[in-house]
Amino acid sequence: MSERRSGEGQPDKTLALLWRNHRAAAPAADLPERRRGAGRRPSLTVDDVVRTGIQLADDQGLAAASMGGLAKELSVGTMTLYTYVPSKDELLDLMVDQVLAERALPGPGEPRPDDWREQVEIYSRETRAMFQRHLWLSQVSTIRPPVGPGMLAGREYLLSVLLDLGLSARETNTAALAITTYVDSAAGLEAESQLVERATGQTNDAWWYERNDLWETYFDVDRHPAMTTIWHANGYQSSTREAFADSYRYGLDRLLDGIEASRRT
Amino acid sequence: MSERRSGEGQPDKTLALLWRNHRAAAPAADLPERRRGAGRRPSLTVDDVVRTGIQLADDQGLAAASMGGLAKELSVGTMTLYTYVPSKDELLDLMVDQVLAERALPGPGEPRPDDWREQVEIYSRETRAMFQRHLWLSQVSTIRPPVGPGMLAGREYLLSVLLDLGLSARETNTAALAITTYVDSAAGLEAESQLVERATGQTNDAWWYERNDLWETYFDVDRHPAMTTIWHANGYQSSTREAFADSYRYGLDRLLDGIEASRRT
DNA sequence: GCTTATTTTCGTAGGGTATACGAGAATTTG
DNA sequence: CAAATTCTCGTATACCCTACGAAAATAAGC
Numbered sequence: 001m002s003e004r005r006s007g008e009g010q011p012d013k014t015l016a017l018l019w020r021n022h023r024a025a026a027p028a029a030d031l032p033e034r035r036r037g038a039g040r041r042p043s044l045t046v047d048d049v050v051r052t053g054i055q056l057a058d059d060q061g062l063a064a065a066s067m068g069g070l071a072k073e074l075s076v077g078t079m080t081l082y083t084y085v086p087s088k089d090e091l092l093d094l095m096v097d098q099v100l101a102e103r104a105l106p107g108p109g110e111p112r113p114d115d116w117r118e119q120v121e122i123y124s125r126e127t128r129a130m131f132q133r134h135l136w137l138s139q140v141s142t143i144r145p146p147v148g149p150g151m152l153a154g155r156e157y158l159l160s161v162l163l164d165l166g167l168s169a170r171e172t173n174t175a176a177l178a179i180t181t182y183v184d185s186a187a188g189l190e191a192e193s194q195l196v197e198r199a200t201g202q203t204n205d206a207w208w209y210e211r212n213d214l215w216e217t218y219f220d221v222d223r224h225p226a227m228t229t230i231w232h233a234n235g236y237q238s239s240t241r242e243a244f245a246d247s248y249r250y251g252l253d254r255l256l257d258g259i260e261a262s263r264r265t
Numbered sequence: 266m267s268e269r270r271s272g273e274g275q276p277d278k279t280l281a282l283l284w285r286n287h288r289a290a291a292p293a294a295d296l297p298e299r300r301r302g303a304g305r306r307p308s309l310t311v312d313d314v315v316r317t318g319i320q321l322a323d324d325q326g327l328a329a330a331s332m333g334g335l336a337k338e339l340s341v342g343t344m345t346l347y348t349y350v351p352s353k354d355e356l357l358d359l360m361v362d363q364v365l366a367e368r369a370l371p372g373p374g375e376p377r378p379d380d381w382r383e384q385v386e387i388y389s390r391e392t393r394a395m396f397q398r399h400l401w402l403s404q405v406s407t408i409r410p411p412v413g414p415g416m417l418a419g420r421e422y423l424l425s426v427l428l429d430l431g432l433s434a435r436e437t438n439t440a441a442l443a444i445t446t447y448v449d450s451a452a453g454l455e456a457e458s459q460l461v462e463r464a465t466g467q468t469n470d471a472w473w474y475e476r477n478d479l480w481e482t483y484f485d486v487d488r489h490p491a492m493t494t495i496w497h498a499n500g501y502q503s504s505t506r507e508a509f510a511d512s513y514r515y516g517l518d519r520l521l522d523g524i525e526a527s528r529r530t
Numbered sequence: 531g532c533t534t535a536t537t538t539t540c541g542t543a544g545g546g547t548a549t550a551c552g553a554g555a556a557t558t559t560g
Numbered sequence: 561c562a563a564a565t566t567c568t569c570g571t572a573t574a575c576c577c578t579a580c581g582a583a584a585a586t587a588a589g590c
Contacts, residue, residue, distance in 0.1 A: 011475045019483045039566030040556040067548065077569035079549080088548065108490050143454065143461050144469065147476050152489060160491035169500030171515075177508060178516030185450030189408065196408050204409065210276045211412050218284045224417060225373050226425035235434030243442060250436075251443030257526055258519030304537030305585040332577065342540035344578080353577065 014090055018097055018148030020046060044074060046084050050094045054134065057095070061199065062136035065095075093146035099134050100150030103127065105157040117256055119161040123154070124183050124252060131191040138192040142184065154180075165263055175259055182255060186248045193244065204240040279355055283362055283413030285311060309339060311349045315359045319399065322360070326464065327401035330360075358411035364399045365415030368392065370422040382521055384426040388419075389448050389517060396456040403457040407449065419445075430528055440524055447520060451513045458509065469505040 052073055057065040067088055071078040085091045103126040106112040113119055131137050145151050158176045167175065197203050221228050230236060237243035317338055322330040332353055336343040350356045368391040371377040378384055396402050410416050423441045432440065462468050486493050495501060502508035 012478055015476065015478055015483060022483065038558045038564065040558095040568075042567065063547090066546090068546090071569095079569045080567075082549075082569095083567055108488065141457060141461070143458050144472055147479050152484075152492070156489045156492050159495055163491050163494060169495050169498030170502075173495050173500040173502070174508075174511045174515045175519075177512035178519065181451055181454065181512060181516060182447055182520075185454070186446055189446065189450070192406060193408050196406070207409055211280065213277055213280055214412050218280060218287065219417075223373065224421045226428050227417070227421050229428060230424055230434050230438050233434030235438040237435075237438070243439075246439045247442035247446060250439045251446060251520065254440075254443065254523030254527065255447075255516065255520045257523035258521070261522055261526060262519065303535065303587050305539075307538065328576090331575085333575085336540095344540045345538075347540095347578075348538060 010086070013086060014093065015147065017046065017085075017090065017094060018146055022149055042083070043076065044080075044084060046094070048074065049081060049084050049091065050098055053091055053095050054098060057136040058134055061195075062139050065136075092140060093148070096137065096140055097146035097148035097150040099130055099137065100146075100148075100154055102133075102150075103130055103154065105153060107153070108156075108160065116161055116164055117260075120158075120179065120252075120256060123158055123161070123179075124187075127154075127183055128187040128190065131187040132194075135191045135195045135198075138188040138195060165259070167263065179255065182251060186244075186251065190244050190248070193240065208240065275351070278351060279358065280412065282311065282350075282355065282359060283411055287414055307348070308341065309345075309349060311359070313339065314346060314349050314356065315363055318356055318360050319363060322401040323399055326460075327404050330401075357405060358413070361402065361405055362411040362413035362415040364395055364402065365411075365413075365419055367398075367415075368395055368419065370418060372418070373421075373425065381426055381429055382525075385423075385444065385517075385521060388423055388426070388444075389452075392419075392448055393452040393455065396452040397459075400456045400460045400463070403453040403460060430524070432528065444520065447516060451509075451516065455509050455513070458505065473505065 049070065053065045053070055056069060056073060067081055068078050071081055074081075081091075085094070103123075105122065105126060112122070155176070158180060159172065162172045162176050162179075165172065165175075193204060200207075237246060314335065318330045318335055321334060321338060332346055333343050336346055339346075346356075350359070368388075370387065370391060377387070420441070423445060424437065427437045427441050427444075430437065430440075458469060465472075502511060
């Protein structure tokens with residue numbers, strides 16, 4: 001599930017916004033030649049808009065972070081926002097990169113655990129926590145991610161962890177992609193699960209319970225022997241939440257087992 | 266990324282629709298006491314609506330499968346559709362379960378490969394193919410899936426495969442969840458990727474190329490040594506599509522390696 | 531053939547979304 | 561004080577879902 005976030009007009013403009021607070025490689029004096037002095041004073045900053053967007057989405061859901069809702073929150077006209085941000089899609093990019101950057105991932109040279117698996121665990125933990133803080137992230141497509149400092153820091157960290165495994169460069173990159181796919185997707189599903197509970201005011205367990213009719217009326221034991229076996233052997237977790245947590249842990253551990261084993265052959 | 270699909274009013278009604286073509290466990294003569302004979306003749310069937318919805322979403326995107334668009338396609342008034350389907354959300358449930366059921370997964374008693382990994386491969390292949398045929402699936406939330414024959418068949422198959430591994434019932438279920446999470450998510454991302462390409466008329470490779478500025482203007486080598494290393498060692502795949510395919514294969518294989526290894530200890 | 535019961539059909543109305551356009555307000559420079 | 565510049569934001573357009581209720585179609589009973 002995902003939002004649209006289609007094409008942007010000016011990649012250069014977008015990049016400038018994403019990296020607006022990084023003087024690192026200073027922009028080539030191209031855009032910033034705004035003749036500060038003339039003209040009406042802005043009443044907001046880009047950061048104001050982005051911060052409010054995140055806040056609103058956190059508190060009341062992504063839908064509440066509409067241009068109209070945002071404007072009301074900031075006490076300005078809707079169209080005023082377009083002075084600061086080219087479009088809703090770009091604003092979403094800015095919001096996403098901002099929260100991606102929140103993750104406390106050790107940078108180059110900073111101390112980190114010796115064990116590579118524990119280092120992956122940091123990525124996993126921080127990413128899950130990020131999704132938990134910002135449930136709406138699960139509704140945003142990551143196919144064309146914001147190419148900003150936050151996203152790059154995440155990729156850098158995971159690659160730096162896997163580089164030490166001594167795999168080929170290609171394999172290292174492939175492994176990193178596989179891990180992010182698993183971790184990000186699973187963390188996203190977990191967040192989405194809670195989002196649905198909040199939006200509907202009904203726990204997922206209650207939702208399943210409401211469908212008890214299924215087992216009595218429609219479920220055919222002959223057609224579903226494996227499910228029946230698992231059921232009778234008490235194989236189903238007691239709650240949806242527990243099932244999620246168990247499978248997340250299990251899947252990540254087995255994936256890392258597999259990667260570790262491939263190193264020794 | 267996902268659509269809304271919030272609460273449904275009558276779970277019983279929904280279940281009856283989902284299982285409408287399965288006489289297996291015949292409904293308790295509760296709803297079907299429609300006094301066929303009196304009243305105006307319906308001009309459509311539920312299957313017509315569902316089929317057209319899938320077709321429209323396949324051809325023109327999920328947004329085209331709106332109630333209005335659907336009605337136009339069927340040459341009826343928009344509100345007429347509500348005779349056949351209680352809401353848009355329920356229609357989506359029906360569409361999803363229908364395509365889930367399309368997967369050619371061996372049922373109980375039907376022949377299948379000896380090797381369990383090859384059996385998992387069938388699940389993986391069929392699921393990916395399903396996403397490819399119906400790219401819009403990647404935009405639909407699976408947190409509260411349609412509890413219909415299609416979804417149940419998928420779960421049944423995967424559990425039946427893993428039951429033979431001799432793990433505990435609980436672990437078998439957990440492993441199945443981990444595999445579906447990985448396969449469904451990765452296949453969904455792949456589909457979403459193509460969807461974005463279609464929607465924007467721009468390949469993902471072209472999109473990245475458009476952002477070349479990043480590397481020249483903003484990318485800081487000192488802050489991203491691992492990415493730099495991978496880059497110089499030619500570790501990046503030549504295309505987004507190739508990177509996807511590689512990481513999907515790699516991740517699934519390592520995950521299955523890990524599961525297999527856990528069996529021997 | 532008429533009445534009555536039943537079912538399907540669907541127009542209208544209401545509240546939501548993003549954003550193109552252009553006029554007007556505010557501010558500094560010359 | 562005029563000119564240049566920049567920010568502000570009302571209006572209009574074209575979608576979305578669906579509650580409501582009136583009208584149309586059909587069959588059974590008499």
